[in-house]
Amino acid sequence: xxxxxxxxxxxxxxxxxxxxxxxxxxxxxxxxxxxxxxxxxxxxxxxxxxxxxxxxxxxxxxxxxxxxxxxxxxxxxxxxxxxxxxxxxxxxxxxxxxxxxxxxxxxxxxxxxxxxxxxxxxxxxxxxxxxxxxxxxxxxxxxxxxxxxxxxxxxxxxxxxx
Numbered sequence: 001x002x003x004x005x006x007x008x009x010x011x012x013x014x015x016x017x018x019x020x021x022x023x024x025x026x027x028x029x030x031x032x033x034x035x036x037x038x039x040x041x042x043x044x045x046x047x048x049x050x051x052x053x054x055x056x057x058x059x060x061x062x063x064x065x066x067x068x069x070x071x072x073x074x075x076x077x078x079x080x081x082x083x084x085x086x087x088x089x090x091x092x093x094x095x096x097x098x099x100x101x102x103x104x105x106x107x108x109x110x111x112x113x114x115x116x117x118x119x120x121x122x123x124x125x126x127x128x129x130x131x132x133x134x135x136x137x138x139x140x141x142x143x144x145x146x147x148x149x150x151x152x153x154x155x156x157x158x159x160x161x162x
Contacts, residue, residue: 018043021046
């Protein structure tokens with residue numbers, strides 16, 4: 001059996017240090033666009049389509065256990081589960097995981113007492129705004145994760161395993 005080369009080992013080590021982003025949405029086109037954009041920003045992306053990959057909030061604990069996300073981007077309005085339920089499940093799974101809620105229905109958001117587990121809210125981007133939208137969210141995740149002392153998105157080991 002051949003030994004791994006130094007460059008293979010380095011590449012594998014760098015890949016393991018990428019943050020894992022869980023994206024939850026019920027719009028397959030938008031989900032795919034976000035997955036592509038965040039992959040280009042050097043995330044390990046786990047994209048889940050509400051209604052196909054999971055049905056409702058009762059499926060979220062298993063989804064989070066499998067995905068092991070470092071950060072979560074979720075839609076607010078989805079079929080049988082909403083972004084608030086996703087954020088609540090994330091916080092029950094791991095308090096340090098930042099959750100960004102994106103929506104086109106800002107006026108329909110519940111009161112602040114229901115938004116305690118949300119790190120930030122962003123309107124869904126219009127056509128042509130995807131890159132700037134993702135970079136804005138990347139900056140928010142980067143700051144949140146570095147402040148938690150868990151991971152440095154630029155590849156520096158902080159000595160904490162996730």
